Amino acid sequence: MNSNNLQEETREFQAEVKQMLDIVINSLYTNREIFLRELISNASDALEKLRYLKITNKEILDRDLPLEISINTDDIAHTLTIQDTGIGMTREELVENLGTIAHSGSKAFIKQLTENDRKDVELIGQFGVGFYSAFMVADKVTVYTRSCLPEAQGYIWSSEGTGSYTIKEALDLKRGTKIVLHLKNDAQEFAKPETIKRIIKQYSGFVQFPILVNGEKANTVQPLWTKNKNEVSDEEYNEFYKYIANVYDEPLFRLHFSADAPLSINALLFVPKENLERFGFGQLDPGVNLYCRKVLIQQQAEGILPKWLRFVKGVVDSEELPLNISRETMQDNMLVSKLRRVLTSRFLKFLNEQSRTETEKYNDFWKKFGIFIKEGLATDFEHKEELLKLLRFESSKTEPGKLISLKEYLDRKTTGQKAIYFLNGPNREVIEASPYLEIFRKKDLEVLYTFDAVDDYVLNQLGEYEGNKFVSADQENLELPDDGGHTPAADGLAEADVNALADWLKQQLGEKVTDVKASKRLTDSPAIVLNPGYMTNSMQRMMQLINKELDYPVPKVLEINTTHPIIKRLDILRKNNDPFAKVAAEQIYDNALIAAGLNFDPKGMVNRLNQILERALQ
Numbered sequence: 001m002n003s004n005n006l007q008e009e010t011r012e013f014q015a016e017v018k019q020m021l022d023i024v025i026n027s028l029y030t031n032r033e034i035f036l037r038e039l040i041s042n043a044s045d046a047l048e049k050l051r052y053l054k055i056t057n058k059e060i061l062d063r064d065l066p067l068e069i070s071i072n073t074d075d076i077a078h079t080l081t082i083q084d085t086g087i088g089m090t091r092e093e094l095v096e097n098l099g100t101i102a103h104s105g106s107k108a109f110i111k112q113l114t115e116n117d118r119k120d121v122e123l124i125g126q127f128g129v130g131f132y133s134a135f136m137v138a139d140k141v142t143v144y145t146r147s148c149l150p151e152a153q154g155y156i157w158s159s160e161g162t163g164s165y166t167i168k169e170a171l172d173l174k175r176g177t178k179i180v181l182h183l184k185n186d187a188q189e190f191a192k193p194e195t196i197k198r199i200i201k202q203y204s205g206f207v208q209f210p211i212l213v214n215g216e217k218a219n220t221v222q223p224l225w226t227k228n229k230n231e232v233s234d235e236e237y238n239e240f241y242k243y244i245a246n247v248y249d250e251p252l253f254r255l256h257f258s259a260d261a262p263l264s265i266n267a268l269l270f271v272p273k274e275n276l277e278r279f280g281f282g283q284l285d286p287g288v289n290l291y292c293r294k295v296l297i298q299q300q301a302e303g304i305l306p307k308w309l310r311f312v313k314g315v316v317d318s319e320e321l322p323l324n325i326s327r328e329t330m331q332d333n334m335l336v337s338k339l340r341r342v343l344t345s346r347f348l349k350f351l352n353e354q355s356r357t358e359t360e361k362y363n364d365f366w367k368k369f370g371i372f373i374k375e376g377l378a379t380d381f382e383h384k385e386e387l388l389k390l391l392r393f394e395s396s397k398t399e400p401g402k403l404i405s406l407k408e409y410l411d412r413k414t415t416g417q418k419a420i421y422f423l424n425g426p427n428r429e430v431i432e433a434s435p436y437l438e439i440f441r442k443k444d445l446e447v448l449y450t451f452d453a454v455d456d457y458v459l460n461q462l463g464e465y466e467g468n469k470f471v472s473a474d475q476e477n478l479e480l481p482d483d484g485g486h487t488p489a490a491d492g493l494a495e496a497d498v499n500a501l502a503d504w505l506k507q508q509l510g511e512k513v514t515d516v517k518a519s520k521r522l523t524d525s526p527a528i529v530l531n532p533g534y535m536t537n538s539m540q541r542m543m544q545l546i547n548k549e550l551d552y553p554v555p556k557v558l559e560i561n562t563t564h565p566i567i568k569r570l571d572i573l574r575k576n577n578d579p580f581a582k583v584a585a586e587q588i589y590d591n592a593l594i595a596a597g598l599n600f601d602p603k604g605m606v607n608r609l610n611q612i613l614e615r616a617l618q
């Protein structure tokens with residue numbers, strides 16, 4: 001052996017690490033005991049990796065060492081030691097892992113800590129810098145580590161957290177990592193076994209390896225998900241959820257189930273209380289960890305649930321999966337697809353059951369997570385039928401805030417009704433004030449209200465539900481159930497006048513309209529714009545949001561209410577060749593666009609409105 005290697009080398013920490021350490025060392029915390037959770041979680045990660053290597057039959061050092069975490073307190077030497085028999089670290093890994101910060105996310109976290117309230121330091125583990133929390137309680141940290149690679153050497157890493165660390169080779173180390181904390185004067189409580197046991201119970205109760213405190217076992221390792229449902233208390237479930245989801249509150253829903261066929265599965269799934277994507281956190285990572293016979297194969301495994309179920313947290317354990325499955329091969333593995341299908345169906349069935357037994361809770365779920373169900377409908381045909389059952393809507397026949405399913409809608413539809421009607425708008429008030437509902441009120445037809453911009457796309461793509469077409473109430477050709485035929489109102493314009501007026505309007509409005517017709521659907525409004533083809537007003541709004549060049553909506557059909565005084569007087573002006581008729585016609589069209597909630601460039605309108613006012617004030 002080269003004796004040079006035994007010499008100690010001093011190295012500087014990367015600048016970000018120095019910053020991190022400065023915060024950790026110099027701040028006062030109420031909750032610094034979380035350092036132990038971080039070190040135990042690192043030990044557990046290292047053991048999980050080792051267990052995986054062992055099963056996949058790689059050559060490893062000290063193969064027969066038991067997989068466990070030993071914690072020893074010494075209140076004479078004032079030290080706390082945390083040792084694991086996990087994968088350990090090579091020299092390069094030591095330098096990389098305990099001397100630098102790779103993640104850009106953690107750099108942002110440090111910046112935030114430096115600038116704002118330092119109490120957020122509790123979140124340290126979520127940002128991939130948990131190790132440094134050791135310096136909250138220790139003024140010197142020594143790490144003894146030896147990698148599990150067959151030829152690996154051992155090393156000692158040591159630092160007082162002030163700018164630099166030392167590394168030297170060590171002889172006679174066993175596989176794994178031992179971290180010795182030289183406790184600060186004001187941190188002597190962490191040299192007491194009672195304190196350590198209490199903290200383990202609070203934060204690390206679900207670690208899947210024995211944790212020994214001064215030789216005594218301090219946790220129960222039986223994986224919760226393999227237990228019988230009636231052997232697990234609500235409290236244990238909730239604690240487990242907090243542990244795996246790294247949160248402090250309780251879940252909204254929990255599903256614990258086992259299956260033997262077609263695959264043997266133990267799964268424990270949770271729905272959180274909040275959807276973080278709603279608050280602009282960006283797209284969530286998958287939240288389910290994949291195990292095979294209690295061995296962690298992948299944390300936050302992709303492909304175990306469809307992407308649109310990324311808000312679900314939990315654990316899935318299946319005996320059939322090959323242990324050596326990698327992230328790359330997950331996607332096209334047949335067993336994984338099968339597992340995903342079974343899990344997804346079971347989870348959707350569970351949600352459907354909850355909607356019946358826990359309606360209020362389900363509606364709360366719908367408000368926060370409904371967008372994921374819609375994403376599923378738009379992207380996943382495999383589960384269409386199950387997802388359709390989960391859709392909820394307010395409607396013209398519900399109280400504000402109350403929700404119905406498509407089934408409830410169909411159960412009370414009017415005789416002869418063949419379609420499911422819907423109308424999009426930013427909120428209930430706007431929808432109810434629009435002219436589109438007039439005919440539906442008159443015929444006592446229920447209309448679903450869609451408040452999300454994506455709704456119209458989803459419903460359009462679905463096309464129909466149980467043989468009933470989805471039809472937007474702003475479409476031109478509504479085939480409404482017959483109410484004995486339309487009889488032209490006695491007080492309306494004569495048919496010849498209607499035709500002449502429609503032709504004239506078409507000329508005046510030019511490219512803005514595709515057609516002008518007498519309306520059979522209006523009672524109170526003078527005119528309405530309708531969409532030919534599949535487009536809805538909501539899609540139109542989206543188009544204009546994306547393409548700012550479109551300063552006018554695509555041409556619409558204008559329907560006029562031939563019994564309305566405005567339309568009747570317009571016809572008189574037209575017959576008299578009054579130039580004001582054109583002004584009025586244009587304003588009637590723009591008013592109909594406004595009533596539809598559509599955007600257009602109002603440049604010309606102000607002039608026109610002034611002209612109209614001038615005349616009105618004469």
Ligand code: ADP
Nearest residue numbers: 042043046086088089097128129130131132177
């Ligand atoms: P994170 O655990 O989120 O990656 P940490 O700051 O807690 O961030 O740890 C940094 C890295 O140091 C870990 O990713 C791991 O590679 C390494 N490490 C820390 N503790 C151990 C340990 N006990 N055994 C092996 N590697 C470890």
Ligand code: MG
Nearest residue numbers: 038042130131
């Ligand atoms: Mg960590």
